Amino acid sequence: MNVLVFNVGSTTLKYACIDAETEEVISSGLVDRIGQPGGDAINHIVAAKIAIDEVGLNNVCVIGHRIVQGGDLFLEPTVVTPDVLKRLRTLDTLAPLHNPAARSVVEGLVGIGTPQTLVFDTSYFATLSPAAYRYAVPDDWYQKHAVRRYGFHGTSHQYVTQKAIRFIGGNDESRIISLHLGGGASATASIGGHAVDTSMGMTPLEGLVMATRSGDLDPAIVLHMTEHAGFEPSDVRNSLNRKSGLLGLCGDQDMRTVLNRRQAGDSSATLAIDIYVRRIIKTVGSYIAILGGLDALVFTAGVGQHSSEIRGLVCESLQHFGISLSEEKNRTCCDDPADISAPDARVRTLVVDTNEELAIARLVRNRATS
Template structure:
């Protein structure tokens, strides 16, 4: 048995799981949030112990050191020494054209991840920081990078290439790369197990603060809503999703925005936040229920965009066996699922509202018995998928 530590480092958070492989037993898990703020919080859970502590978490180094203290605690720890962790798997959002598979991290890999900062400004910088901190605290562990973009390497050129001059594709590698690949891979494999079909046509819908959808045919990604960077496609917490390029030119040429200000607007100030003033869907649903028209419209817009892509991907695959909802919103928001699945009988989706309203952490089918297309809710487990890929390097 090998203990694999999984680190998912965000701009102000650090998620972790310590997984015993190949048994897949989670020894400890948790989250450090509000890193860099005075009111930081550490959530830690193991089989015999759990705690939530408030303290100032100055940076990611402090965060991982606090996690390590719990992992090795005399009373409730699950390991005795940093050497008990032979490998650490890191989620890295953008691998560009450089990485089509999981890799052991060295200086060249870190340099490449840094070169891709501009393509994933919200994600790659903290991803690299998490790697650097882990190297400091666990110097003897093999550090492994698992890229969100890797699962989408199977997307055919007719779908991944943009209609811009060929030299930008050939020399500058400007194309669709896709994201959330670890999640889409995990839940599509679970859906295939459920369907028990040799050939399947599945649409996976990953809805969190960041959102994306993937058309998965026979286990392979063939199209995806995110592209060169993680800002297009669906409406997200603070990201705009699809937008007419002319709007960008208008903002710069007519309204005096700089390119940096437009990037900040589309990444940080748009999406559900721009539409409602809230980025957390729970707040938006609560306000919508109280009659807030902006929040009601934002929910309709959000669901409408998802429905459009379901139709597009059903066409791209020439059929549809299942739609899978996953991630924080996909797994927990019966409101969004209902809005998406309403009036979709032409495509074979028939939602059972009673099943849809039940909260569960288990995989489940929320469609009616007669629904031609299965409507599945599958909790994602990116950490386990990263652990499976990391263990192969130990």
């Protein structure tokens, strides 16, 4: 069966038509800078139609959509119905950069006659215990307003974790920490391919420092900026999601640019990298404590896969946990997966190419045949 996968970002739409039986990619592409001057499409619906015109639907059995936030409402891949769309709309505020755009594509394609299935980033984290997903806030916040940790990048974390377990010859007790480091960034601790903790929270804003998102911060900062600095809540939300992270610290959000500036001695870029790396190290260390040890540390996504410098900086401070890199392997890694560990390392450090589109196609196939 051929699955047309849509992976919608805030200003992009990646697509791939995949034979879900052979896992062959028949065609793929990217519609970029959506809604921006000079971009490929004025909105995400137009972008989806560009992709469909490119691929065609004659041999497509089902369209699979990546949806960032499924909340408590969707814990597994779900076939689109009017009721599903109604419930999906209620989750827009929990992932404001992603869910509305992805939902607009789903709704815009309802009339074309091809079945659609939703795959949720949050589904991988359905195995979190209450100790991992509850916040220490009044109970009625959770009961009435669903305030809890959901986690994100789940499709990627699940894919690379399972791939890592197979690569190291692991089993259902293998302890894996996966670092999805791209424009958005998150860490997940898993045992045997099941998530036990993750860094993103109720929204994709919590956790690691990202390209334009702050990650963890004192909640009282939000109160200070609204009550004393004269900011509207929407201004604070926009600043924390779009003007913080690397961009807020040094004025650039592209990791390659920031690293080049750091190498040239730029102090603000150096501080940005120091904070970025420190946050990752703190998270990895806490997860090793929760897991009771570690079998493999996995780097994935744009920065994780392509920046040997970031991998080196992160692992340099983790050597006392048995994490040690081969400088040559780290610099030259090209296999998938690539083992970049030093020969005497107690923990395997891997670079694994994430493939969210293939992961979505597999989940859609499994849903159709179950």
